[in-house]
Amino acid sequence: MQVYEAPLRDMKFVLHELHTDDGFGNLEALEEFTPDLVDAVLEEAAKVAQEVLLPLNRVGDIEGCTLENGVVRTPKGFREAYDLFREGGWCALASDPEWGGQGLPEQVNKMTEEMICSANLAFSLYPGLTHGGTTAMEGYASDELKQAYLPKMVSGEWSGTMCLTEPHCGTDLGMLRTKAVPQDDGSYKLSGAKIFISAGEHDLTENIVHLVLARLPDAPEGVKGISLFLVPKYLPKDDGTPGPANGVSVAAIEHKMGLKGSATCQLNFDESTGWLVGKPNKGMEAMFTMMNIERVSVGIQGLGVGEAAYQSAVWYAKERLQGRSLSGVKNPDGPADPIIVHPDVRRMLMTMRAYNEGCRAISGWVSRALDAQKHATDPEVKQRAEDFVALMTPVVKALFTDLGFESANLAVQCYGGHGYIAESGVEQYVRDARIAMIYEGTNGIQALDLVGRKLPAHTGRYLRAFFHPVAQFIEAHKEDEAAGPMIEALEKAFGALQLSTATIAQKGMADPEEAAAAATDYLRLTGLVAMGYCFARAALIAQARLAEGVEDAAFYKAKIATARFFFDRILPQATAAFLAIKSGKASIMSLEVEAF
């Protein structure tokens, strides 16, 4: 059964205890968002997620979206839910107040995103993509375009898309063919076919604003000849309301493994009117603004599904009676004990739990940096925040989605045969979560971004924004008996990461394939160290609180138990990753292509 209660206690811990500073200091611009206000927002978001979105999650999977005569219909209830969502101001949460947004800290926004994704991943795509679009427009669109589109997009009245992929190119956007021909009035006529467009067409909003990558007639080849255009589904009339159709049609909706409540469309642009966003041939830059925001959000999707899967598995493990505890009967009045008594079931639950708490802690850290990058007044702090975000964006995207998918699968495993049946609701989590490892750049591409772009940038400066606090923390607590084995394990993994970094930097300089061959394992290793750092810090905070004699001791005790599990059972993966990195590219690349 799909059950979900927003993990507010852990979220508050991350926001108010774990990531209050992170070396980014006080952010004056966000001072109005007091802990009480933040908590109130989170509690309201939890209600929306639990009461409005969760009940539609299975409906979305069963009904899916339909295309009839060019019209896409979302599953029953989605429209009403979207109206409620929009009217509640949830679309505008993190946007700039200049355009009607509420300007909430990213820390709060990301927690809210997590809840929405836990409750209904397919639904989350509709408002989610709009947010990426508005951010790109804030940075690159002309004032005229901003005035005409941003207020309606920020409020959620109109939704947005990102139109990148074409049938023959996804990762390699340099090959794209959609054309944009300049018109005398300063607009462009766009023609071409796009695929895999999330929320490309639907019945939730009265207009849809497509941000489309295309080529100008005189564009240079490859990625250097790509420009970004805004193409509305309906051209706005003078009064700003949607006017005539703009030649954007739906060729098909994709039949996907999951995420069926989200309309993934093949769109045809047939001399559609559009306007340039940013400079000619500089579309990739604007697109990456959007993309980087989406990448962190896709990571959160992985966490969201992982949390929902965990909770559904816990519910079942307490409910399902099967076998007896090896340490003596626990449920003498029943025909058997609940399966949560069995160590191997507990192992699976603890794994999911550690993944979720670990990812949430990293998410809190990265979104603290997102806030600092926007609001810090000290340029040094601002720079460091930017560096950290740049470094961690591919890690969040790939690590969280890998682990979220693993959690979904562990949930199915906890359910046994019942998990394979649609009625259980948990196999949906597997199918839904699977796409997050792929879209917005496959996880392999994230790893290449990390080793190929982020590591070498400014001679390793990005990395220092991460290594420095970790090294400092280890140094500060080395002699700390309470932290003992955790710090030791963290230090070892951090050492492996430093050594791997040096190896990749050195070998990769002479042969970029060496860096590429190490990429996926390196990303995982980085993620594990980040998680280890967060867990060690969290455990120390918890120990201190317990020593003080807090009221909700159970929460802090559980935090320590989960941290310990992480160090005992998850962090050992770091050794395997390190050994794989060390082995180099030879065994990956030596088999001739013909031999496959």
Add this chain to the structure above:
Amino acid sequence: MQVYEAPLRDMKFVLHELHTDDGFGNLEALEEFTPDLVDAVLEEAAKVAQEVLLPLNRVGDIEGCTLENGVVRTPKGFREAYDLFREGGWCALASDPEWGGQGLPEQVNKMTEEMICSANLAFSLYPGLTHGGTTAMEGYASDELKQAYLPKMVSGEWSGTMCLTEPHCGTDLGMLRTKAVPQDDGSYKLSGAKIFISAGEHDLTENIVHLVLARLPDAPEGVKGISLFLVPKYLPKDDGTPGPANGVSVAAIEHKMGLKGSATCQLNFDESTGWLVGKPNKGMEAMFTMMNIERVSVGIQGLGVGEAAYQSAVWYAKERLQGRSLSGVKNPDGPADPIIVHPDVRRMLMTMRAYNEGCRAISGWVSRALDAQKHATDPEVKQRAEDFVALMTPVVKALFTDLGFESANLAVQCYGGHGYIAESGVEQYVRDARIAMIYEGTNGIQALDLVGRKLPAHTGRYLRAFFHPVAQFIEAHKEDEAAGPMIEALEKAFGALQLSTATIAQKGMADPEEAAAAATDYLRLTGLVAMGYCFARAALIAQARLAEGVEDAAFYKAKIATARFFFDRILPQATAAFLAIKSGKASIMSLEVEAF
């Protein structure tokens, strides 16, 4: 795209070069099955798999099975394919000639099973379960039942099922409620509800023979009060043809994540006539005969899907043009290079390849033992073969299905966004493969079987059938320069396995939860060592062949490359498993149930 060509070259290598003896010596009874004959059978099986079953794999997924007025229809084409399959004698391949079987070696049978599962996993269930049923009947049924049912089941004219699970009990069969009431004529009347019955009802055969676990009226509680019964769908008339219906009805077919071409039924038995198979209250023993056969076969299912996924991924990686090789343009006439040039894609392909070749090598080893257990004349050899099979059955089941599922997911990842779309065919492999980690005992249950039953049995005797050849091999090749780093890595992993075994034996004696907490990692570690042993041996054989100057040098070179990849990139998982085992149960069990 789903492409598949049976990996005959590797199969022949495993059969004729890698596992010709394995310490089980010559099996005279199988001498008639010369390498030429075996190869001819494999080649014919390949044709059936590729030409008859593969084209129906997507059809099965799209159409699924339907239930209307109590009648289950399999997808279009399944009936014709089954007729061809049966008429070709494929149902009878491994069965005893006494009942019309062809008595082929299990080594050949398992390779054939792999091909069928690669081509069409859903289809494989129909003949597959019958074989488990006939083997149980050969061992436990009365002569009368054997005469009446075995010839028709062996030929495939009638099919079989295993009716174990009930809504409230799967793993814990002690709780089952289906009742069997003795009748004056020696038969029984069975009543109860069973779920998850593969091939429980379908339109492929004129009769279905259910093997049903049920309780006699005076049965003791728990697993000690379970008996096995044969319950036909239609009661045979005096002439042996199907007569009146026997009160077995289909309540529903399950809506599953995948494997949609296989009819998974909820069956109701309503005073259905049945006959006891084996002794009263000894049903678990007969059931485990069936179950153990099925467990190895389910492992093969994992391998089968893994191989199909690999081949489909290779096809795409050679076809899909995206980006340029980091070591210089490889496809100068095209707009981009095929993605197989990219190290991270290559890493995924090599991983799948190593999993498949490694599992196939283990499969060849275990089926050689299956043959020896049946046909060896030396009682010592027979015993050792039985021990090895007992030990490796849970390893094959869990390891192969875990890795098969991982391969299916890697295939999707190679396809990127296209892999998430149904048309690509690869997401089906993920959905189909998922169940194999669950049915016939979840992989967690396999791990418990390994550490709880197989390790302690006869003070570790089963284990010796595995440890002894590995230790001997390492000893023999320690000084061998050609084997160098491989043997070193194998020795290290084997050392970790020996140490883990001692730890589990010691700790588990005092506290069975300690053994249970280590189980899943221990099974993985065992599997990795078995795979490492097979790869090291295969690489040495390949080196020798190359030194001799064989014709198909490419095959042997590729074998060495894959082995090297295994040692560099897969075997390091052993260290992580070892560390997790070492950490004990504390971090798994310390969180209070209420804290979840």
